Amino acid sequence: MTPTHMSPRLIVSDPDEAAKFYQDALGAEEEFRSPPKDEGPPTIVAHRIGDSSFRVSPAVSSWGWLSTGDLGGSAVLLEIEVADPDAVGERMIAxxxxxxxxxxxxxxxxxxxxxxxxxxxxxxITGELR
Incomplete structure (x- = not known):
């Protein structure tokens, strides 16, 4: 079977706060949000940036979903190619x-x-030379 799509899932301490950051800093568009249910799955927020998508989910240690804080850092580098890396970097820092x-x-x-x-x-954050 050949995969047709891959979406990374970023595990965070607060999915609502993270969703806002990715929307404000990277221009991510929210595709859907699964609301938390009593004793059910936690909030998961799906985003799209250009042709790429990713999800933001809360840390749930009993499921093995550990945040970067739980792990002591990030084990993955996410690369995003943009028209103006400086502007995107400055927006993320802001x-x-x-x-x-x-x-x-x-x-x-x-x-x-x-x-x-x-x-x-x-x-x-990468793009063409200037």
Whole structure:
């Protein structure tokens, strides 16, 4: 069987707060939200950025869903290619993210850097040289 689509799921301490960050800082569009149910599944928020999608879910240790805080850091780098990496990086920082590696022209022909979002996930922000 050949997969037709893959959507990463970002485990966070507060899915509502994370959804707002990704919408404000990255321009993510909310596709759907599953409301929490009494003793049922927690809130899960699906987003789309361009042709890509991802979900935001709360940490639920009994299910093995651990946040970056539970793990002591992020084990995954999420890479996003944008028209203006500097503007996206600045917008992320304005909404609470921090610079890990400054966005600048790289010898491999891209302008990129690394940002840690307020939930501990690491993003490579990349685009064309300027």
């Amino acid at each position: 909404h609470g993210a921090e610079v890990v590696v400054p966005i600048e022209n790289r010898p491999y022909g891209k302008r990129s850097g690394r940002i840690r979002d307020p939930f501990g996930h690491l993003w490579i």
